[in-house]
Amino acid sequence: MLQAGRGGNASKKRSNGAATTPATRPHTLEGEHTVDAAQLPAQAPAHQSVVVHNLIKSYVGEAGRVRVLDGISFDIGPGEKIAVLGKNGAGKSTLVKLIGGVEQPDSGFVHRGLTMSWPLSFGGGGVHSTMSGLDNVRFIARIYNRPVEETIDFVSDFAELGKYIRYPVNTYSAGMRMRLGFALTMAVDFECYLIDEVLGVGDARFQKKCRDALFGRRGHCAMILVSHHRHTVLEYCSKALVLKRGRGRLFDDVEFALDIISTL
Secondary structure, eight states: OOOOOOOOOOOOOOOOOOOSSSOOOOOOTTTTTOGGGGGGGTTTTSSSSEEEEEEEEEEEEEEEEEEEEEEEOOOOOTEEEEEEETTSSSHHHHHHHHHTTTSSSSSEEEEOOSOOOOOBBBTTOOOOOOOOHHHHHHHHHHTTOOOOHHHHHHHHHHHHHHGGGBBBGGGHHHHHHHHHHHHHHHOOSSSSEESSOOOOOOOOHHHHHHHHIIIIITTEEEEEEOOHHHHHHHHHHHHEEEEETTTEHHHHHHHHHHHHHHHH
């Protein structure tokens, strides 16, 4: 059984990098609904925050319907960074998909009071596989009202795909897709980033490049971070959500949360 969180945060490094023009929110996605402030929990701020309230999600498998998430609730304000922890199969990636609007919950809701990235995962989130890398860049730039040529230059330089940026994404290796997806995400100034285990892509040099971009230039942004990397979680996250058997518990003491995970 999970224990209640203990107070006291370990010291965290903070970046004071200046934000540029924030991302404008695209048109409402199919299946999304707007949550009025009156529907939010009384203790949660109605604006400038992401509020996850009583999320329930289940899937039907060979053994019948399985509830993956069962009543998950938390909120995250501007600049906050929350780690999502749990063993394989605990529902971490499912939670990120629900928060990002990729999937819809059985019940509960997500109030998105911050502009939010698409979930960035090893699958290359936000990338359309039948389009070329270059067409993906143009598509994202136009949706988020970014200068097209400037965005192409940034993504081409960051992803280091060379001539392959003109090739269809479905011809890419997993690492190439991930580099393109990460570069596309960094090209838009979101207020909250959804990161699902992607900081280990590429060689050590490229991993450092990703960390510098995310925690340096985007260090002032909120993040919901799925990671098994203890050092990353301790250095950058101020809270941790531990998932076990569909239930979740939020801890202010990140190191204590990591110790719990090691015993599960």
